[in-house]
Structure formats: C-alpha cells, structure tokens
Amino acid sequence: MIRKKQVTLNDIAARSGVAAMTVSRVVNGNGYVSEETREKVLAAVTEMNYRRNGLARSLKRQKTETVGLVLGDLSNPYSTELANAVRESLSAQGFNLFICISEHSGKEDIAAFEALVDHNVDGIIVATRSNRDGNERLDRIADSDLPIVVVGRDFPHKGVDYVSADNFTGGFEATQHLIDLGHRRIGFIGAAFEDRHSLKRLQGYLKALEKHDIAVDERLITGRSESAADVPGYSTEKIGYEGMKRLLSLPNRPTAAFARNDLTAFGAIAAIKEAGLSIPNDIAIVGFDDTPLASHTTPALTTVRQPMRLQGQIAAEMLLRRIRAVEDVRREDRILDCELIVRGSTVAAKL
Amino acid sequence: MIRKKQVTLNDIAARSGVAAMTVSRVVNGNGYVSEETREKVLAAVTEMNYRRNGLARSLKRQKTETVGLVLGDLSNPYSTELANAVRESLSAQGFNLFICISEHSGKEDIAAFEALVDHNVDGIIVATRSNRDGNERLDRIADSDLPIVVVGRDFPHKGVDYVSADNFTGGFEATQHLIDLGHRRIGFIGAAFEDRHSLKRLQGYLKALEKHDIAVDERLITGRSESAADVPGYSTEKIGYEGMKRLLSLPNRPTAAFARNDLTAFGAIAAIKEAGLSIPNDIAIVGFDDTPLASHTTPALTTVRQPMRLQGQIAAEMLLRRIRAVEDVRREDRILDCELIVRGSTVAAKL
DNA sequence: TGATTATGTGTTATCGTTAACTTATCCAAA
DNA sequence: TTTGGATAAGTTAACGATAACACATAATCA
Incomplete structure (x- = not known):
C-alpha cells in the first residue's frame, strides 16, 4: 500500500x-x-x-525527551501505581514515557533495554527483578553514560541511582509480627530459586527467624518452580496458591506464612480456604504492598505498606536530574520506610 | 555532564x-x-x-519496526494479558512494543497518540475506552494511513480494524443468568456517565431487562462520579465498593448486581460483606473478565470469561497485516465469543 | 572466448530537521 | 553620522544511517 x-x-x-x-x-x-x-x-x-518528524528532530537535537520504563510483573498493582506516578511526574516536565514489559527473563530485560536504547531515549527507569544477564547489559548501558534509575532494588554502578522501599526491614517486621504473635513455624511464599539472594524480603524473614533462634526449615520456603516462567498467563496468585498447597501438604504444616506480596497472599488465602482451614486461626497470613484489595479480603489482609507512588515520583526526579545534569552527577539512593498494617489475617498462635 | x-x-x-x-x-x-x-x-x-543509531536508521529506512500500545486501566488483569499477548506476537516478528498509559481522559489519549506518532511507530493498537477527543484525534491519525487497530471496542473508520469480545452478548447473558435465577431488581455497577453510550456491557444488561419486561431503574445503575478520575491511585475496586454501598443504601435494594468487570465486582463484594450481608443469598454478583482471582474469592465469582490473550494475538496480527500491506487493506473486525462461568456468587433469588 | 552473472567495495545523495552562521534592515543611542 | 543591538530571514552543514548506483574483479556459462 x-x-x-x-x-x-x-x-x-x-x-x-x-x-x-x-x-x-x-x-x-x-x-x-x-x-x-x-x-x-x-x-x-x-x-x-x-x-x-520526531525522528529527524531527535536525530538533530540529540535528545528525544522520552524516557523508558521497564516493568516486570505488570499485573501487580505496584507496577500500575509506579508507572502512573512516573508518567505524571515526567509529563509535567514535558517528557514522554514508553513502557516495556519484561515479565520473566534476562533475555526479555535485554530486549527491552535494547529497544529503548535504539530509540535513543534520554533515560531508563528499571523496575524488574535483578538477574545476571539483565544486570550485565544494564551495566554496559550505564557505562555509556545513559541516565539510569533502578526502582525496588539496588544496583551497584556509580552512574545508577536507585530508590526502593525498605524491603529488608519490611520483611523483618512482617515476620517479627508473626513471631510476636507466638508463631514459630512460619512459611515464606514466593521465593523462586533464582532470587533467593536478591530477595530482600526473604532476607528480612530469615533475619527475624535468626534473631529469635528459630531454625530455618527450607521446606517452608516455597516459590515458583523454574518452569512456571514459561507458562503464558501464569499469575502471581497461582504461585501463592500452589506454594501454600505445598506448605499445607507438609507433615508439620506452618501456623503462619509471609507472602512476598499481596497477590501471592491472595493465592495463598484461596488455597487455605479450599483446604477447609480458617484464616487466621489455622494459618495466619501477612502480605506485602497493601494493594487496594488487601483491605477487602475476608479476613482483611495484614500486610506491609510500601509507598508506591512516592517511589515513582522519586525515580522520575532522579532520572530528570541526571538527564539535565551539566556536570557529573553523584550517585544517589533512597530507601523508603514501610509500614506494617495489621488487619484480620493475623492472630496469636494457638498454643 | x-x-x-x-x-x-x-x-x-x-x-x-x-x-x-x-x-x-x-x-x-x-x-x-x-x-x-x-x-x-x-x-x-x-x-x-x-x-x-536507531534514530538515523529509522529516518533513512522510513520505518521503526516498533508498535505502540495505548492502554487504559493498567491495573486490570485484562490489560496485562492483552499487553503480554501483543508483545509476544510482535516480538516473534521482530517488532518492539512500546506501551503508553492513558487512564482517564481524552487528553491523555491524545498525548499518548502524539508521543507514538512523533516516534514514527509503524502502527498503533488502541485499548482505551472510547471518548470524543480521543476518537477525533485517532480519526485524524487513521486518515494519514498509519496502521491502527482498536481492541475491546469498535471504531468507525475504514482504515481501522478492531477486535473485541462480544461485550454486548456477555452483558446480556450475565443479566439473563440473574433473571433466570429469579432476580428482578438487578443493579449495574461501574457505568460512568460518560460511557453510558459506549458501554456495550451496560447495553446488554438493558437489553436483557427489556426482554423480560423489567423496568429500568436508573438508581440501580451506578458508577464512578466525575471527580474520581482526578484522584491519583483511585482504583477500580473502589468504584465497585462505593457503587455497591450506594445500592445498599437504597430503600429497596437490589437482590443481584452485574459489575462491569471483576475488579469492580471485588469491590462490590467487599461492600456487601462489610454491610454484614451474605453473598449470594442477600445479593448475587456477576463480574466480567474471569481474572485469576475470580475463582479464588469467597464465594467464587460468577463471571463472563472473555478471551484476553486471543484478542491481543489477533490485534497484533491485524496490525502487522496492515503494516506489511503493499496495497490497500480492507477493514476487518472480529467479535469474539464470551462464556458465562457460573460459580458461587450467584444463586436463585429468595422469594 | 566473449558474454553473463556473482561478488566485493566505494561514492553520492538523501531521510527531515535544526544549530550555527550570514545577510540585511531598522531604530536608537553616542 | 556612526555604531551597534534587536529583529527578520536565508544559507549551509550537519545529525548517523542506508538506498541506489557505479565500478571493479572473479567465476560461470554458452
């Protein structure tokens, strides 16, 4: 045509x-x-x-006034809030936002980075989970002085800022809360093999157990199996659902569980109900994020609230600072406080 | 720097x-x-x-091998599935996908379109709700022969294909199901003023009432108030929650309600539980979408399943067909069947 | 053997825009 | 009158890549 x-x-x-x-x-x-x-x-x-013609214009001006945002797990309300906050902050400054999705793999991360770099975006905000291949490529991009900000985790490069909720402390407090209620067998739901090391929430959980001299039982730490990543439409809820089913099938099942995020917790709740058990009496549950639905489940979900919009705003500001910088920019990082929101899904352990 | x-x-x-x-x-x-x-x-x-340099390359080659997707309501799992399916189909063909969000207004639609057009994307997939300003601009873009496909609704332009679930029939069957169960006072939740005309699900609802000679009670049709659009972080659940609260406060409250989508239904369910009423005995609820959580609520949600991934795949194919076309392309449209999934949230009306 | 085709490389012009420079006019201050 | 800043517009040369063409030389065929 x-x-x-x-x-x-x-x-x-x-x-x-x-x-x-x-x-x-x-x-x-x-x-x-x-x-x-x-x-x-x-x-x-x-x-x-x-x-x-924006292409010609950008080519000549050597800037696009466009920023890329790479999101993992689009379905998580966290991503939604983050993306909206980023977009609002940027558009107020005349910048466009293009979002790329990378749900599962380093390969997808790389594809997203390349697409953005190819379009000469002025900067990139990365909100995917850490993984080797992705990090390596990101490192190379950062070396070329393209402004980069990472959200929800850290990234060790002198040219990359990051902003994140304090996932470690959040995970610690969630677990501490369960321990305070008398729980001793506490499951963790949603730790895939590959992110055992990078998952701060898991580390907070481990730290809390350690502090109270509770031995770590590997069988209580459950998450997506390797292959799940390849199933299209495989949801986070399902990870929680299947994870909890596995916990319930243990000979000595836990009396409480901490889920890596609310969606995972929702899945876990479904599994518990399906097994005919009661929340919080048979099993107490803590989530993470405080998504809109968390206060609407029955019972309402105890969870760790993290500032989602604020992270987006800060990320946008950090990136713009780098984009506009005339001289070298010192690395900046911000760790934002979380807040434990106690609701009906947790209660003192039966003795 | x-x-x-x-x-x-x-x-x-x-x-x-x-x-x-x-x-x-x-x-x-x-x-x-x-x-x-x-x-x-x-x-x-x-x-x-x-x-x-992709800019220079694209400028010279007069193509970017990039497609834009404009999404409203990022937080809806429907958007997630759609975006993933589109991305997968496109990347298999060597195309990049950039997503733009336009959550509320025609102004945002336009901004998204312009950002994409400015970057010379090879085509655009639009999945936002219909609105006057947005449509007008889209019309102009379509006039310029840029390949465009619209998802989840129709669009009257000879150069624009569309693919959608059969929202009308879906809405009809959901309502019909409630009527079959003996319900006569049936609410509709989630119709904002501005989309009364474009909302096929609402029209299906009205049609079903009409068929059974049930008078339409305007007070039973409830949705977001104008101002809600401006509240950051205002969630779809909240619309459902507040809508249901309004229905419950009516002197003669409905015995059943059809929510425009599952998220809205979740909010409505929360409001019902909060009021100390029982689902489905006091109020039956039907949702739309069959999102992952729908089968996990208590009771599990009766809902209308629409093919989400398939819509994405078809949209991508339609767009690529246009992008690759050598001669004029005849308009194509596809309306996909939905399926009523009956679960625990609906039951025969008490007499 | 001469003609033809395949292979390897360079030159030029162009995609559409804008930065940087030049030219020209006008008016006010020195 | 001269100088010079503000205003108004044009000219040129990129930005970085590639299509189109030209020109070799080597391989193949009738």
Missing part, C-alpha cells in the same frame, strides 16, 4: 514562500519571526496538515 | 579502513562482504563498542 508521503518542512516552506528554517522557527516558537510570516506559515501548516 | 560522544559508522569505517557503507553491510548482515573485511569490521565494532 502506498502510504501518503509525509509533509515536510520544505513543503510548508515552498507553499508559504519562505525558507525551511523559518518554518522550523514558527513551528518551534523560537527565534525571530514576523507576525505576518508566522501567520502565513501557520496557515500552510494547517492546510497541509503538517506534523514535524 | 559531557556524555560520551557516540561511536558512528564512520568511526568504525575509519578504524577498519573501509567505507561506512561496508560497515553498514556488515552490521546489518546484508549485501556482499568478504570474510576478511567482515572480521576486520567486527573487530573494530567490538573494540569501539559500536551500536548503531
């Missing part, structure tokens, strides 16, 4: 009898242009339905 | 003692290049850490 040939500055220039540069000045509203010429040009612009 | 000057084809050419064109051939793997030259060039490429 023969697409309509796009109208260029030169077409407008020819039509209105001025130089292309003058048209450019009118369109961009900079430089000196007489009122008379401006109107003439504007008329031609409207008549010919001209729209400037 | 002085960013590293980017390495260009010419730098590589100079370094390896060949013409820029030869480097281009090596990098793109087309045209004839001797093995010897190829290696020499590749060595230089690695040494100098060259990456081609």
